[in-house]
């Protein structure tokens with residue numbers, strides 16, 4: 001090749017080189033754009049089940065993820081313990097597909113909650129929302145009009161993680177009725193602690209007490225008869241149930257859930273745990289005025305005290321009487337009235353307390369009906385109530401009325417009727433001690 005010819009093709013060679021250089025630069029730039037595309041939150045949100053091995057870790061390490069996700073704002077109220085969070089996810093990292101820097105899947109919203117792993121099934125109440133994340137701010141996946149049994153993979157006291165339609169989602173833990181080991185477990189219709197099934201009485205059409213008139217509540221002749229004695233008051237239930245189990249009696253292999261959140265007014269919407277607490281706090285004041293020493297198993301709704309533990313509080317206090325405050329509920333909305341509950345005379349755990357507990361229950365029933373004018377139902381004797389079976393002191397459950405009955409639910413919401421209930425219960429305790 002001669003010099004002239006070489007010089008003549010030089011511009012072409014240079015041109016081609018420049019073109020290649022420009023091409024490489026453009027391609028590099030495009031690749032970077034594609035990378036940031038992957039980081040857009042919509043990508044992650046569209047694949048909620050595609051959870052990276054440890055999403056909580058991602059969220060923790062990435063300061064931008066919180067800013068990107070406005071719903072994170074609700075998280076700080078959670079009982080945060082970030083060190084516990086990783087237990088919910090498999091520890092093995094996926095090596096096949098590199099995880100984009102900021103995926104922020106919606107399940108990251110569980111961050112901050114202590115999720116305990118579970119591998120069982122739960123039954124839900126009717127009318128629950130299934131959500132994509134552990135927050136009411138997250139997208140609703142489904143609404144279950146009727147209660148269903150769902151596979152459970154984790155829970156904490158706020159949220160329960162379940163599988164619905166092959167997808168991981170969350171429901172409020174307080175809407176769980178029970179946990180079972182198998183999807184096929186047949187659950188016997190069992191009365192809830194403090195809520196025995198109503199007998200098949202046909203006389204439930206009598207009128208509900210008229211609480212409209214303000215009664216003059218004179219002191220009974222036995223007022224303050226037990227002054228100086230110790231009474232333990234147990235306001236039934238708490239804001240959230242605890243569906244772990246405990247023995248139904250000392251040494252028993254039969255297990256029952258620890259404590260439920262109770263019923264609620266069909267018409268007023270008042271929760272039983274709140275109603276029980278309101279009455280119990282007023283009862284404490286009333287009893288103290290009458291000279292009693294009063295021990296409370298709880299004074300707020302934000303507690304987690306099982307039925308065994310409630311009995312142990314009464315036992316440890318050496319209470320002279322253990323009075324458990326509840327309200328009733330039944331699918332037969334005609335059912336109404338007051339009943340009280342104690343053990344049977346052949347209870348395997350504490351039948352020695354039967355005579356006193358029966359007397360306490362009868363006394364309470366008599367005076368409560370006397371003060372309120374409510375329908376007198378009966379003293380119910382059962383041996384399947386954990387809190388009764390573990391008691392080492394005379395014990396009675398009072399069922400103040402039916403929150404499933406329209407008239408009684410509305411009546412129990414009034415100050416006037418509540419006052420009658422409180423005085424009625426205090427009178428019953430006085431009457432019991434007057435017979436000792």
Ligand SMILES: [Zn+2]
Pocket residue numbers: 193194195236237262263272326327328
């Ligand atoms: Zn109850």
